[in-house]
Amino acid sequence: MTGRPFPLSRLRAWVQVAMFLVTVYGGVVVGPYAADKLSTALPALSCTYDRQNGGWCVLRPFQHQTSHQIGATVARTGNVTWELLKPLGITLLAFFAWFVVLNKAFCGWVCPLGSAQEWLYALGRRLRLVTRGLPAGWMGRVRAIKWFILLVFVFVLPLAGGLGWLPGAASEAWCRVCPSRLLTTLATGNTEEMALMIGDGWDAALGALGYLLFGFLVTAACVMRQPFCRICPLLAWNALFKRLAPLRLTKNPHPRCGQCRSCHAACPMEIPEVASPKAGEVFQDDCTLCGRCIEFCPQEDVLRLKLGPVTLIHSHPERFRAISRKELANGDRRG
């Protein structure tokens, strides 16, 4: 490596700030109609509950179409046809148009809730609070939660709502729970979403679950990295397609892999497999392509962020030394 190593963390920090501004406040700049257009064009950005934002989350149309398009039509006609799945397919294609560019980097670089959790953790480090990781043996169980949420809250409950088996609140079950809705609306100064819906038992129960989760993550994120990302259904959805996009994390194992575990310590998602000597295990479902493991790997060319055959960035002792002068792998600043 010649010259100064490319400052990936700094670039990511600026991208996160910029994308937070775009996804949460973008509508103020481009106007409400263009925000709607952006919402259509960028289906995996912020939240449709924001009244002035520049995007919405792909989980919203999935619930909407599962409930209103599939569930309600089946309830009315009693027929299940392929035609009913067409809107879901179109949403999937629209989602994939951007996913093929970003892969799961959406989570690590764009998601406003992911960024907010990182900022809260940085605040916790400034305040010299304790840090906590997942207790040993919990990783597998916690990883399963996001799949459960994706299946039940994004598809099963909305379908049951559309079929008329459950009250209407179930038709947008995940949106009622999602803490990102609360964060991004609060960030625009809108406190309306913080008011609990008390329409019926489902309204209140789903809403209460959301507020509990939101409150928990606000304080937990100060001492634990990315507490919500670990159970986020959007991460699960992205993970489903991670092999279909060219951007990915790869590993060329080194004999010392698994010994220093610096990459594992740097990973905001605490993915133990990133330190594994097995190359095939490195790009896990939980990986958000943030690139911190690459920066904190002290060996040359072991970890790489690749776009198809092109290496965008790779680990290097110089890069490791440069970032280690500023911060520890766990996020603590030096000095």
Added chain:
Amino acid sequence: MVVFGLPVLPGWADLPAWTPHPLLRKEVKGRGELRVAPFSPPSGELSFYSPDPETPPFTTTRVGEEATLRVESGKGNYHWIALHRNEPERELSLATVHFFSLVGPSPQAMLAVPKSRLEIVPSPLPREHSVYRAEEAWDFLLRFDGLPLAGQVATLYAPGQMAKGFRSDERGVVHVVFPEFSKPSGEQKTGHSRRPLQPFQLGVEHVMAGRHFTSVFQYEYGPAPLFHRSPWMGWLVTGVGMGGGLLLWRRGRGAKR
């Protein structure tokens, strides 16, 4: 009852009492289909304006009859629907919009083009999943021959509410605060979020060279933002969640410095 000097015709006895203007009745037939019926004396023509500037407006040829509008994917979003009626000394424009939940162009170009001499232009229209709501202020532009109409009073009518006037500023903009929501009535329907909606009309009149112009914008509004919601419950439960997270701040088992 007299509407624009015309006697009430048979079948008009049930014209709602909350507005002095005629009404447009919309019936959603599907995601891309809408039936519109003028609930007014059978004179005037219905016109449909697409948000796509390339699509010319469609006007019904048989005056006073209902019409069905079908749009295809890629041509959805807001459409402007207007009933125009010209009489020797009077001109009426009764307009409403309908949001087709299909991908389509922004309605900006559609709103910018004058569609009648006197008109009320929402600026902006609510986003998809959003509605006008009681206690909220929304802007509407009053325009005559395409130019802002300053100092004119627009009157808001809604079921169960006193008519209320709003004067336009120098830019021709009226800041309309939607009134309280009436108790459930036959005028209400349920919106996308299962919240009730009820109609409103915003009307303005203007006289130019002895000719009387009336423009009415008709749409729906919902109850106030905190309808069936409890702020303190929301904050309380959030506080409980925060308390749970604070337990992780304790030094002790599993905590690292």
